[in-house]
Amino acid sequence: MPSPCRPSEATAAVSVGSAAAPVASRPRRVVVLGIGNTILCDEGVGVHAALALRERHALPDGVEVIDGGTAGMELLDALAGIDLLVVLDAVKARRSPGTLVRLVGAEVPVFFRSKLSPHQVSICDVLASLEFSGHAPRDLVLVGVQPESLELGLELTPTVARSVPALVQAAVRELAARGVQLLARDAALAVA
Amino acid sequence: MAQRITIDPITRIEGHLRIDVDVDGGRVKKAWSSGQMWRGVELILLGRDPRDAWAITQRICGVCTTVHAIASVRAVENALQMEVPLNAQYIRNLIILAHAVHDHIVHFYHLSALDWVDVTSALKADPDATARLAESLSSWHGNGKFEMRAVKERLAGFVSGGQLGIFTNGYWGHPAMKLPPEVNLLAVAHYLQALDIQRRANKIVSILGSKTPHIQNVAVGGVSNAISTDSQSALGVERLMAIKGYIDELADFVKNVYLVDVAAVGAFYADWTKYGAGVTNYLAVPDIPLDTKGTQFALPGGYIENRSLDSFKPIKTFSDEFWVKGVAESAKHSWYEGSAALHPYKGETKPQYTDFKDDGKYSWLKSPTFYGKPAQVGPLARVLCMLAAGHEPTKKYATAALDTVSALAKTKVGLDAMHSTIGRHAARAVSCAVQVDMLADQWNLLVANIAKGDVKTYNKPTFPKGEITGQGYHEAPRGALSHWVVIEDGKIKNYQCVVPSTWNACPRNEKDEAGPYEASLVDNPVADPEKPLEVLRTVHSFDPCIACAIHLTDTENGSAITVQAK
Numbered sequence: 001m002p003s004p005c006r007p008s009e010a011t012a013a014v015s016v017g018s019a020a021a022p023v024a025s026r027p028r029r030v031v032v033l034g035i036g037n038t039i040l041c042d043e044g045v046g047v048h049a050a051l052a053l054r055e056r057h058a059l060p061d062g063v064e065v066i067d068g069g070t071a072g073m074e075l076l077d078a079l080a081g082i083d084l085l086v087v088l089d090a091v092k093a094r095r096s097p098g099t100l101v102r103l104v105g106a107e108v109p110v111f112f113r114s115k116l117s118p119h120q121v122s123i124c125d126v127l128a129s130l131e132f133s134g135h136a137p138r139d140l141v142l143v144g145v146q147p148e149s150l151e152l153g154l155e156l157t158p159t160v161a162r163s164v165p166a167l168v169q170a171a172v173r174e175l176a177a178r179g180v181q182l183l184a185r186d187a188a189l190a191v192a
Numbered sequence: 193m194a195q196r197i198t199i200d201p202i203t204r205i206e207g208h209l210r211i212d213v214d215v216d217g218g219r220v221k222k223a224w225s226s227g228q229m230w231r232g233v234e235l236i237l238l239g240r241d242p243r244d245a246w247a248i249t250q251r252i253c254g255v256c257t258t259v260h261a262i263a264s265v266r267a268v269e270n271a272l273q274m275e276v277p278l279n280a281q282y283i284r285n286l287i288i289l290a291h292a293v294h295d296h297i298v299h300f301y302h303l304s305a306l307d308w309v310d311v312t313s314a315l316k317a318d319p320d321a322t323a324r325l326a327e328s329l330s331s332w333h334g335n336g337k338f339e340m341r342a343v344k345e346r347l348a349g350f351v352s353g354g355q356l357g358i359f360t361n362g363y364w365g366h367p368a369m370k371l372p373p374e375v376n377l378l379a380v381a382h383y384l385q386a387l388d389i390q391r392r393a394n395k396i397v398s399i400l401g402s403k404t405p406h407i408q409n410v411a412v413g414g415v416s417n418a419i420s421t422d423s424q425s426a427l428g429v430e431r432l433m434a435i436k437g438y439i440d441e442l443a444d445f446v447k448n449v450y451l452v453d454v455a456a457v458g459a460f461y462a463d464w465t466k467y468g469a470g471v472t473n474y475l476a477v478p479d480i481p482l483d484t485k486g487t488q489f490a491l492p493g494g495y496i497e498n499r500s501l502d503s504f505k506p507i508k509t510f511s512d513e514f515w516v517k518g519v520a521e522s523a524k525h526s527w528y529e530g531s532a533a534l535h536p537y538k539g540e541t542k543p544q545y546t547d548f549k550d551d552g553k554y555s556w557l558k559s560p561t562f563y564g565k566p567a568q569v570g571p572l573a574r575v576l577c578m579l580a581a582g583h584e585p586t587k588k589y590a591t592a593a594l595d596t597v598s599a600l601a602k603t604k605v606g607l608d609a610m611h612s613t614i615g616r617h618a619a620r621a622v623s624c625a626v627q628v629d630m631l632a633d634q635w636n637l638l639v640a641n642i643a644k645g646d647v648k649t650y651n652k653p654t655f656p657k658g659e660i661t662g663q664g665y666h667e668a669p670r671g672a673l674s675h676w677v678v679i680e681d682g683k684i685k686n687y688q689c690v691v692p693s694t695w696n697a698c699p700r701n702e703k704d705e706a707g708p709y710e711a712s713l714v715d716n717p718v719a720d721p722e723k724p725l726e727v728l729r730t731v732h733s734f735d736p737c738i739a740c741a742i743h744l745t746d747t748e749n750g751s752a753i754t755v756q757a758k
Contacts, residue, residue, distance in 0.1 A: 039236055039251045069251060071405035073298045077391040077398075129302060132350065133387045152236055154248070 026179035027083030027139065028062050032171060033075070034088045035068040035123060042097075042147030042160040046088035049145075049167040053088075056168065057182040063175075068123075075126050085137035086174050087123075088167060090147040097148030098163040100170055108140045139178065143170045194221055197721050199728070209697060209736055211709070213727055215718045220727070223706070223713035225697045226548065227557035234541050237687040242268045242679050243412045243653065249675065249689065250406055258291045258397065259668035260675070260689070261410050266486075267675040268412045270510055271662025272655070275484040277648040280414035282638035283427075285480045285490075286435070287400050287407065288666070289631040293442055294393035295669035295735075296571070296624040297450060300617060301379075301386035304732045307725065308457050309379040310369040315351065317377035319344045326378050329456060329596075332448040334385050335378075343381040363725045368717075371460050379457070382449055389445045392438040396631075399431050414650035419642055432639060439631050446621075446628045454621040455593050458614050459600035468613030468730040470712025471566045472499035474573035475695070477515065477674070478507055479667035480630060482637075486510030490630055492581035493574070493667060495562060499611055504580030516663060519674065519690060521558040522702035533561060533702050536676035537661050539688040557694050559701040568708040569671025569695040570734060571620035572610060578626070579607070589625040593618055613712070616733040655682035668692055670735050696734050709734060 034050025037043045047067050054065040066078055079085060087108065091101045109127050130136040145167055148157040156164070172182050193216070200210035212224040237245055246264035250257045262284060269276060276284075319340035326335035363369070371379070400417065401407030409415045420426035458465075478493035487509045494506040495518075507515045521539060524531035529542040546553045561567070578586035590607070597605045597618070609615055658681065665674040671692035678686035698707035706714075709731060716726050 037251060039233060039248060067403075067406060069257065069406050071257065073302060073390070074257075074294070074394055074397075074405040076387065077394045080391070125302070129387055131355065133384050134346070152233070154236065 029082040030063045030084045030086070030175065030180055031079060031082050031137075032063070032065045032086045032088065032175075033068045033079070034066070035070070036090050037070050039152060039154060041149040041151050041153040042145070042156055043090050043150050045090045045145050045147065045156060045160055045164065045167070048156060048161075049088045049164050049171070052164055053168045053171055053182075056185055057172070058185055059182065060180065063180060063182070072123065072125055073129070075123075076129060079126060079137060080130060080133075080135040082137045084139045084175075084178060084180070085141075086171055087140075087142040087144075088171060089142060089144045090150075091142075091144030093144075093146050095146040097146050097157065098159045099146040100163065100166055101144045101146060102170070103142040103144075105140055108142045141174050143167060143174060195721055197718070197724055197727070199724060209731075211713070211727060211731055213713055213716075213718070213724070215721055218717055218719065220713045220716045220718060223710045224550065224554055225557075225699060225707060225709040226555040227697060233689065234539075234687045237684050240684050241682070242271070242655070242677060242684055245675075245677070245684060245687065246410055246412070247406075257405050258287055258401065258407050259666055259673055261407055262288060263664045263666040263668075263673050263675040263689070264677075265410050265412045266510065266664025266666065267662050267677045268653070268664070268679070269662070270486075270664050271660045271677055271679055272412075272653055274413060274651060274653060276481075276486075277414050277646075277651060278484060278641055279417075279419060279638065279646060279649045281481050281484065282634050282641065283400055283415045283417055283649070284410065285634045286631065286638065287397055288479065289627050289634060290393045290396035290400075292627050292669045293446065293624055293631065294390050294397070296620050296627075297386050297390045297393070297446070299669075299735045300450060300454065300620065301383045304617070304735070305379055305383060306363075307729045307732055308369075308461060309371060309376050309383075310364055310366075311347070311376065311380060312351070312364045313369070313371070313373045314344070314347055314376035314380045315373075317344065317373035319377065322374040322377045322381075325374050326381075330448040330452045332444070332452075334381070334449075340377060340381055343384060344377060346384075347377075347380055363723050366723055366725050367719050368725050368729075371457065375456060375460065379453065382453055385449065386445070389441065392441050396435050396438050399435060400427070411650060413653045414648075417649055419647040419649060421642070432635070436632075436635055439628070439635060443628045443632065446624050451589065451593055451621045451625050452596065454617050455596035456600055458593075458605075458618055459597045461614050462597075462601050462603070462605070462609075464614035464729070465605070465609035465612040467716050467726075468616070468712045468733060469499075469611040470710075470714075471568045471706070471708040472611055473497050473562070473565050473567040474499075474576050475562050475567040475569050475672055476574040476577040477665040477667050477672045479665075480634065481510070490633065491574075491626075491667060492578055492583055493672075494577050494581065495567070496573070496576055496580060497565070501576065501580040504577065506581060510665070515665065518562045519560060520564070521560045521688075521690065521694075523558050524702045524704075525553055525699035526555050526558045527553050528558065531702055533564070536663070536674070536688040536690055537678055537686065539676070539686070541688075555699040557698050559698040559707060560690050560695050561701050564703070566698070566701055566705050566707050566711075567695060569692050570616065571623040571669075571671070572616045573671060574667060575619040575622050575626075576610070583626075585626045585629055586622065589622045593622055613716075613730045613733045620735070655679065657681055659685065671695065693734075693736055697736060709736075 034046040036046040038047050093101045145163050148159050194214040198212050210226040213220045214222045246261040249260040249264045320337045322340045323337035402409045409417050418426040421428050474496040476493040478489035480490035482488040497503045520533035522533040527545045529544045548554045661678050663676045674690045676688045696708040712730050
């Protein structure tokens with residue numbers, strides 16, 4: 001029923017870099033969602049970053065990393081009733097390729113409604129449905145990268161590939177700022 | 193003088209579809225359906241290992257992930273003339289059916305109901321009267337007056353909080369909205385319940401597919417699920433019982449809510465049985481294989497010409513020549529080189545963009561034909577083919593739906609009404625009821641087979657030297673999907689996907705005949721050219737999803753949806 005997906009005239013405010021203000025209570029259920037189409041070069045950067053994050057970090061209980069691809073309503077179950085959603089995505093923000101971009105709270109659905117995201121339609125349907133049913137994520141942040149190429153291809157461009165570690169770190173910082181600490185796997189092993 | 197309306201893009205779908213209509217005297221005179229982005233996944237696959245194709249093709253589309261995985265492994269297995277272990281067939285079948293049930297529920301309640309349901313009107317409803325109406329229609333536990341009161345309250349809070357904006361493209365108060373307030377409120381209540389229930393279908397897919405949305409468990413030759421009754425990590429009793437629980441909940445909702453709601457909405461919109469028939473050649477492929485070779489199917493398929501069920505010709509096996517030889521694709525009106533209709537094994541993907549030419553090339557979609565004719569695919573084609581094949585469960589649910597419509601509309605509504613915009617919704621609900629029962633059947637077959645001691649799930653493929661060809665079809669939620677592969681020395685030499693939305697959303701073919709979307713829009717009423725709700729109703733009734741038919745490109749320019757009335 002909801003179709004919040006009319007691309008809006010409004011352009012989401014785009015800020016670069018800075019981390020979120022800390023909040024009081026640590027979110028219990030957290031999803032890091034990488035989205036994008038991995039057969040269109042940099043379009044898939046969110047998925048690549050999510051997988052890299054999962055590979056390099058030990059995830060505490062309650063934190064899930066999902067390769068969302070270009071999925072839509074199939075993500076409802078995973079996102080319903082969570083406390084924090086961190087979206088990783090390619091963002092066309094008219095910056096130089098590889099630049100990190102950050103959106104928070106209400107900017108995120110606006111972003112998906114605009115055509116800044118190449119696959120906006122499905123995710124904003126999901127967020128709208130969750131909103132209406134009272135299961136929307138309590139807190140929402142998106143970190144993304146300006147893509148260089150959206151041509152057909154399974155590989156990221158070298159420029160965007162180089163920014164993946166920074167994107168992963170940005171996601172880790174967003175989580176840390178909200179009291180969710182991820183331990184790098186090497187460190188996790190050392191502790192064990 | 194005809195007025196041109198351009199809707200670009202059509203929302204509430206995946207991908208990017210543009211529809212143009214010429215309207216004269218409040219009616220559509222001519223229509224164009226245009227896929228606005230280019231698909232080139234075939235090119236990515238060239239030279240690759242055929243065993244990897246399924247994982248790549250399921251990235252084509254976020255809505256139809258599983259379907260491309262299934263069609264792809266079937267194509268390669270067909271090329272190798274492989275058998276697939278029974279357990280693997282049953283596990284794939286369960287995934288296929290759970291995905292279909294999920295897709296149909298979500299399509300009706302969450303992606304198309306807004307075309308028929310006026311949310312603001314629901315605020316005027318008497319919740320107690322809504323509950324009485326609902327309880328007269330079905331025994332569903334979520335139909336009581338307290339439920340309806342709570343839903344109305346939530347909706348009121350939502351609207352007064354200014355949040356209705358998330359339902360953009362809702363044409364509130366449009367003259368074509370006809371449901372009484374109580375029915376609108378009922379639809380909103382079931383919308384919310386459907387949000388909850390659809391998650392059960394998703395859970396089945398994720399238990400069996402190891403992961404969702406992109407399943408991980410299929411392989412050329414079977415599935416990678418290990419079956420064991422005493423291992424925690426394998427598919428065992430506990431997981432199978434969880435799946436059974438979800439199936440039962442889904443069946444309750446589909447039969448007592450979805451099927452009933454579609455009949456009720458259909459009864460109030462009986463005039464929409466007169467619009468939207470379009471192309472009445474119907475094509476559905478059989479699915480839910482019951483043997484290792486793909487010669488017996490639980491869900492029959494075939495071809496019906498010119499709406500005559502008597503003309504039905506079945507497609508019988510995964511290698512049926514009637515199917516394999518019948519498919520061709522033309523690029524005469526598509527932005528590719530060439531115009532002749534080519535068989536998918538010979539298919540080419542060479543872009544030739546020309547801008548939108550009304551009488552020339554105007555779409556990134558090719559135009560598929562079956563023995564030279566356009567054909568409609570999807571739930572309506574599926575249901576009509578199953579009826580023609582004498583499929584008893586389909587007869588049962590189709591009769592039940594039509595009886596409910598007739599009772600509510602106080603006039604006899606017969607099968608002929610199905611060839612229409614609203615008929616496609618009804619057919620989808622009938623199909624969903626059949627498939628949710630089939631889900632239980634497949635579960636029983638899997639459990640019985642495991643109980644016999646058979647735990648085999650995989651046969652290893654071996655690739656010969658030289659060239660082989662194969663096609664894999666799958667009756668996906670949106671209809672007949674097929675992948676066509678040419679393999680040389682174990683590497684992919686050619687790959688073509690003929691997807692459901694290409695059959696339906698295609699431009700004119702090599703003989704300039706309109707495709708199903710285009711034909712179905714002709715004669716549709718349009719009350720207000722600025723708000724072409726009626727056009728959206730007909731297009732949405734096909735459950736358009738063209739992310740797989742086409743691909744995304746530039747999005748920086750053109751920030752707004754345009755409904756241009758010129």
